[in-house]
Amino acid sequence: MKIKCRPEDFRVEELPTVEPGDRGRFVLYRLTKRGIGTPEAIESIRRRWNLPPDVVRHGGLKDRHALTIQYLSIFKGPERSLHQEQIDLEPIGRIDEPYGPSSFRGNHFGIVLRDLSDDEAARALRAATEIPRDGIPNYFDDQRFGSVGPSGDFIGRAWIAGDHERALWLALAEENDSDRPGDARQKAILREFWGRWPEAKEALDRSHIRSIVTYLVDHPTDFRGAFARVRRDLRSIYFSAYQSHLWNLILARFIERITRPEQRVVHPFRTxxxxxxxxxxxxxxxxxxxxxxxxxxxxxxxxxxxxAEIARSVVAEQGMAWEDLRVRHLKDVFLSKGDRAAMFRAGNWSQSHLNDDDLYRGRKTLELEFELPRGAYATLIVKRLTDAAGGQSAES
Structure with missing residues (x-):
């Protein structure tokens, strides 16, 4: 059984700390999107307004399987709206510095879980009352790892290990369940003609990938140079995914260290x-x-x-030392330094309540609202609730 949660039942709004005014070199916009990820939305805006990559800055990445509101800035951007099928962009003022991760303090969530039986609803509601007290392990959740294909190989790991061709192949050619039809077709062409660059170029449509293949036509074994031509925002995602995976493994090992076996439930995450x-x-x-x-x-x-001992042992099992964890040969992407809380707690938790489901007759909905700090995943709360209710996962 799966508990159903439609994209519009999962609402997220960024909580900015900046106050826009009527002066400043950067125009601040409110971006409302549905059914599309943040990088794809920004790429669509750039294409529509013919903007270079570096002028658009944003804070966080928001899930495509939700109705989300976030903010972004454009250097000397147009003070007009943009409305497309999946995005609405509205200018709301000007700021002196580009909008970034430090420009918001967290996110406000509204979630509706649907198609619950009376017993499931009661168990989920009981879990909802426990979450503010117990907290949630602060794992990076599955949406962080959308760049990982069926091989399970991380693009960032291949690069750090020095296998530049493998990193490029994973980035450009490996199939992915989130590929759109056009992307899937281009990846299939690359898998067929990999290394035969003139033939691949001839078969590909005009695109960012084709421009990289054009470089390979003239530099057929310079995989390092070709990878450097992959869009910077994508390369940043690749390395963040691998770093996040390692951090998850460290947290998992720490939880195993401080708990007894009967105090742990193993969950199948994406990676x-x-x-x-x-x-x-x-x-x-x-x-x-x-x-x-x-x-x-x-x-x-x-x-x-x-x-530290746990962290080093996790990395050693990857065949590397802690000191190896750096992005060589690329000057514009890096692994973030610092630390991250092992647990998070939700703030401003509203009284969760049950209602009759207007989509599934005779069933219940559980509705709740809360705030999370920057970087915490509300989908972990959804997993906690669905597990308590007796389901296996939430269905988007």
């Missing part, structure tokens, strides 16, 4: 099976809430304590 703690004692909850885990990067300084 790994990860333990989620249940029935924790107060001291365990407190320890998880106090812990911050290092972001895997050579620039992140770690010592010799228990957390």
């Amino acid at each position: 790994a099976e990860l333990p989620v703690p249940v029935g924790l004692e107060p001291d365990q909850v407190d320890r998880l809430a106090r812990t911050r885990l290092p972001l895997p990067a050579s620039r992140t300084v770690i010592g010799s304590d228990e957390v």
